[in-house]
Amino acid sequence: MAHYDDDSYNAALDRLLLLTVMLNDDMHRGLATDGLTPSRTSLLWTLRRIGPCSQKAIAAAMQISPRTVTGLVDGLVATGFVTREPDPADRRAVLVTFTAKGTAAVDSLIAQQREFSRQLFAAMPPERFAGLVAGLDDVLGTLHALGLRSPF
Amino acid sequence: MAHYDDDSYNAALDRLLLLTVMLNDDMHRGLATDGLTPSRTSLLWTLRRIGPCSQKAIAAAMQISPRTVTGLVDGLVATGFVTREPDPADRRAVLVTFTAKGTAAVDSLIAQQREFSRQLFAAMPPERFAGLVAGLDDVLGTLHALGLRSPF
């Protein structure tokens, strides 16, 4: 009895992890076409969320070291997605700021994501979709209760 | 109407991607305690799935270059998880083989995963669990139909 349940729990986790891997791979594949790496894209997402800010702030938001942010911003500056602007309030700091190309890239990613969500869910029976969302919310709540915190 | 649906699809995909990130982070954190990196662990999982085999076979199974496998196996040999045994049928090749420590490590990972699946799902109402699994299967089927292939 308990054994039977364990097996179905494991099968469910296997599905979840498989989905995790497949979604990750797909995201990374899509990125390559835009000349972006996963880490640099993550920085762009963060920048969109918190707005032009110091590298220190980006490091805190992404939970990586300030030194790593220097490297990522170097790459994004070299490829024209962001610029380093002087911070009028602190001459030690820079304000990492989108270029037009950077803004366009993030907008494109958002559009791609919307399209992908349509492809994933539009054909799903409403009841099943609702069941999936309820299940995901349950899992996310459980993870939160287990002490895992969202990176956002 | 269509707009409303789009928003709920997006919200669902956001949940899925958030879950993806959180599960990934958690897995990687857990690994560090065992002295394993994510890539080396992935190789151990692969090796468990396909059995002692050449590095070439591992590269094919993991969809990475043979050169990268050389590096990963170097690390796993240095830390005592696997050994390189001569292939009796082909003196060019090696058979990557678990040590006792390697077998124990994989067994431990499996046990951790079973425990984690219990923590995630044991408290979930059976109906919601069933709804989650049905939804996940639907999504996996859709991904397959979209041309995304499982890495296994």
Place this chain on the structure above:
DNA sequence: TCATCATAATGAGCCATGCTCACTATGCTA
């Protein structure tokens, strides 16, 4: 048999992404 081509692994060397530690330049405060 032996020359040729194919294959398994690795050396050399590149890039990206993470880290720490040390250092510079600047800000802040007593």
Place this chain on the structure above:
DNA sequence: TAGCATAGTGAGCATGGCTCATTATGATGA
């Protein structure tokens, strides 16, 4: 103004991807 704190970066390391060249071995055909 002296001294501590903070933002960013240089130096240097590890991991994990890659390609290309090389070595050793296997396999095949003349």
